[in-house]
Amino acid sequence: MSQPLQPYRLFLQHFAPLAFMITLLAGGFWLVEQHGHQNLLDGTGIDLNPHQVRQLLDKFNTHQVETIGVVTIIALLAAALIAWYTAKNRLRQLLIEQENREQLRQIELLLDSTLEGIYAVDCAGNCIMANRSCAQLLGYDGPHNLLGRQMHELIHHTRSDGSPYPLDECKVHTIVGTGAAVTTLHEIFWRKDGSSLPVAYTAHPIKDGDQIIGVVCAFMDLSEQKQAEAQMAQLEDQLRQAQKMEAIGQLASGVSHDFNNILQVISGNAQLLQLVGDHDPAALQHRLGEIVKAVERGVNLTRAMLAFARRQAIALRPVELNDLLRESVPLARNLLVKTQRLELQLHPEALTVTADATLLQQVLFNLLTNARDAMPEDGTVTVGTAWSDQAPEQAVGGEQLPAGPFALLWVQDTGQGISVEIRDKIFEPFFSTKGVGKGTGLGLAMIYGTIKQHHGCIHIESEPGQGCRVSIYLPCIEQQRTAS
């Protein structure tokens, strides 16, 4: 802001030189006048009569008036010139000051229009500027309440865990020494009323040439974001709970169907035994055998449910897939009908994944069991490994997969194939296309869960009547040529 005009200053600045100049001129003209008078006196004789003296005095007076007149005119002209020059300079100065005031006002408006709080401190950490949002967010009436205050002690004195935050550890303050900008995405500032304000801030050095003269800090209030995150977390938790309840409900429904059938068999055969008695030993044995089989079905169902529901603690370690298949194939042959063939096609290079070998073996056995049930008695199932740099687009469990490459474990059969309609359902718990007693409908659901635990996915290629190929994609951690 410009200082008000002060008359004595104006006089000292402009009119004092003028007065000095006038005095100098007057003195000069007086000297000239005296010299002129002397010349007039020298022009006369030595003896002067009274008439001559009167004439000489008149000449002196005339000369004096003339001199004063000239001096006055010159002085007035000089004064006018100086006044004009002074006014012109002053006007220009006023215009410049007004322009500066307007620019400053615009900058203030811009700073006060942001949602972000902005403040600046000097090298000692004292506030030299704060915008309106800064004051509002921190709970102060206006920026003027912050000017001159030590900002770290005011708003940044304590960490979020309640421990003291020394000034020399403050990232904002250290900029004075390092000159490097700082960005912090999660920080706590403290309001005037003592409450905490979650913020994200970025701070930069203020430089005058090469010299750091302060720090400017811009911060954003994260309160709403934190609240939204908390609400989102709550909604996600509710969704998980709902999904869990839905899964439990589905599990219960699936269990009730199978167990009701098992109970029907047990209770029905027992009632028939009561009705028929022991008249027919063969029939008696048959009914008792049916009861035993039904009980076994119940046991298997319970085990399958526990295996499905239990969170298996998996032991991850590097597993070479070709080695795993070589070890598993002899056991796997026992799963097939004797007339069905099992063939092996291994990738020429070793494929190492991080996996639980036991669980992968169970996955393989489940897939082989499904292949056996889908094929005629003379069918062929092929088991193999492969490598791919990326996962297929239409893979089950393909959401949020890590980047490739992938090692593949695949099983292909020559069975009846899977239609598109069924393909979307086969991983649902208790869904089964097999007859009763040929599986619980949980095998593929368990495979899905296991592969998800291994951060992989499942791809199915099949058409009705053309067999089926199930490929398990697992993140490949190492692929190397095996020694020939």
Add this chain to the structure above:
Amino acid sequence: MARILLIDDDPQVRSVLEGFLHHDGHQVICAANGREATRLLEQQRVDLVLTDIVMPEQDGFEVIINLTAQVDRPPIIAISGGSSRLSQQMLLSMASKMRIERVLAKPISYQQLSAAVSEVLAAALAATPPHTQ
């Protein structure tokens, strides 16, 4: 007594229910799913259809829909133990809205099945005009 078509995909359940019906002197024809039952119904008449609901290939609802579309259809009793998608109550409720004669929930006792079959057959006989009996 009566010729009854029994439809259930579970062979052990079929064996038990067949035993119940045989004990009451009925003749039982078995089918493992709706498609097989439809084929059998095209070949011979039955006096009663006893059908499970949740079955592969063609379930009990489809059997009921096909039968209830016929003018002169046999009486139908539906049985169910529930499914992975719908509860037992829901399934039986849906079946009963299809205007069949009876719905029964597994496990069914001999007495329940015997009574239901007797009542349904008696009602069907009473509804048949005298000259067609």
